Amino acid sequence: MVMKLILKKVHVYIYVLSVALSYFLFWPLFYYFSRKPSRYRNINRFRRIWAIISSALVGFFYRFEYEQAIDWSKTYIVCPNHTSSLDISAMCILVKSDYSFMGKEELKDELVTGLFFRSVDIPVNRDSKMSSYRAFKKASEKLKQGTTLIIFPEGGISDDYPPTLHEFKNGPFKLAIDYKIPIIPVSSSNTWKKLWDDGTKYGTRPGICKFHVHKPIETAHLTEDDADKLKDEVYDIINNRIS
Numbered sequence: 001m002v003m004k005l006i007l008k009k010v011h012v013y014i015y016v017l018s019v020a021l022s023y024f025l026f027w028p029l030f031y032y033f034s035r036k037p038s039r040y041r042n043i044n045r046f047r048r049i050w051a052i053i054s055s056a057l058v059g060f061f062y063r064f065e066y067e068q069a070i071d072w073s074k075t076y077i078v079c080p081n082h083t084s085s086l087d088i089s090a091m092c093i094l095v096k097s098d099y100s101f102m103g104k105e106e107l108k109d110e111l112v113t114g115l116f117f118r119s120v121d122i123p124v125n126r127d128s129k130m131s132s133y134r135a136f137k138k139a140s141e142k143l144k145q146g147t148t149l150i151i152f153p154e155g156g157i158s159d160d161y162p163p164t165l166h167e168f169k170n171g172p173f174k175l176a177i178d179y180k181i182p183i184i185p186v187s188s189s190n191t192w193k194k195l196w197d198d199g200t201k202y203g204t205r206p207g208i209c210k211f212h213v214h215k216p217i218e219t220a221h222l223t224e225d226d227a228d229k230l231k232d233e234v235y236d237i238i239n240n241r242i243s
Contacts (some may be wrong), residue, residue, distance in 0.1 A: 064213055
């Protein structure tokens with residue numbers, strides 16, 4: 001048992017090394033494309049390739065099961081549950097159009113995520129009304145430009161192990177209704193078993209991370225008064241799949 005845990009701890013550091021080394025190989029391209037908003041689409045193309053390579057090198061693979069085919073020429077708000085750092089790589093691979101993540105402000109200062117959150121992605125400090133306002137203004141502009149948003153509605157990874165689905169934040173559902181954007185719920189039931197959170201506590205083990213992509217929920221007929229109902233609907237869809 002102890003040896004198994006040691007091997008899993010070794011594997012997580014191999015994964016971190018894989019992410020770091022492959023990031024620095026791609027860094028000149030990421031830096032160049034991050035200089036102008038007109039180049040941001042190329043960041044995502046290479047971020048997708050980077051996610052595939054950095055994961056595959058250490059045995060992480062992603063399988064997506066679709067409730068119905070997704071027309072990626074349309075704009076969506078993608079709402080996955082969040083149990084693992086691998087969820088980020090998975091969403092980079094899943095979304096086939098231009099996209100931006102919305103995430104916590106601290107990601108601007110981290111080595112790997114900093115470049116993205118200072119350019120194509122949207123940082124938000126939920127404890128600051130001004131930061132939240134700026135973030136949602138930027139998110140609104142992205143949606144108007146046809147950029148799909150990826151928002152983890154729990155706002156972070158649960159401290160519970162095994163993880164439980166926490167209450168959703170209101171933001172993505174208000175945006176979806178305000179701008180009549182369909183929401184795509186995404187359920188991940190086993191990714192935490194491969195790598196929970198950042199993997200440092202329990203280590204990691206290679207394998208296939210399975211994601212169920214639910215059919216888009218249309219919001220064109222909804223009003224602001226329906227935001228809580230929409231939030232509960234998405235919560236129940238995800239929770240019923242992972243329970």
